[in-house]
Amino acid sequence: MSFPTRNYYSLLCALTLLPALSYCQDYFVPSRASYYGSPDCLGNPTGACGYGEYGRTINVANVAGVSRLWRNGTGCGACYQVRCRVPNHCSDDGINVVVTDYGEGDRTDFILSTRAYGRLARPNSAAELFSYGVVDIEYKRVPCQYPGYNLLIKVKQQSKFPNYLAIVILYQAGSYDITSVEVWQEDCKEWKGMRRAYGTVWDIVTPPTGAMNFRVQVSGGDGMKWVTINKGIPNDWKAGVVYDTSVQL
Structure with missing residues (x-):
């Protein structure tokens, strides 16, 4: 008995979902979603990605925690179209959410912010x-879009100038996953890897002095590539400050 090519490709996408979801973004995957409550219906300011306040309000607070899609923090910053499958109550297009946290529920792939969960519904539903x-849902990976924004580097508050640096990269556009971050060591003339501390927070002990050049390895549907960020942060960087890289993915 022949097996239709479309069905075979859908099965292939399901089998390779975790390592290569961005390759399969033309197909919806069935799952379940719940929500977590907050007084203001926004995201979690202590989310496991390390985004802080950015993780509460980015994308008009359409944010989510994920479990299987977490991928040890690599899934942070990914965007998904999510639409529910409850007859007569769900909007046709659903919503696009940004992953900013880790969250587990009752056989769920998404724990949505209260605001995002409500926006799955039709008016008055x-x-x-x-x-x-x-609720039952279906989802697919979609490109993140941040018109007017470059990649930003936030120096985390726990950084200690000049001996310890921890950063998080904000406004990660497109369908790319950040898989590695390196900083240029001028005295050795080589790239030095940063450690993924947790989520999408990268750190290094005894960072180079002077304005720092970074390179970021990203993977997506067109494979892997390195993106260079020249003078991503200045020589007098400060904890808690956000720096514009002038780079876009």
């Missing part, structure tokens, strides 16, 4: 969706 608590 949000209350019905909230009454379910957990």
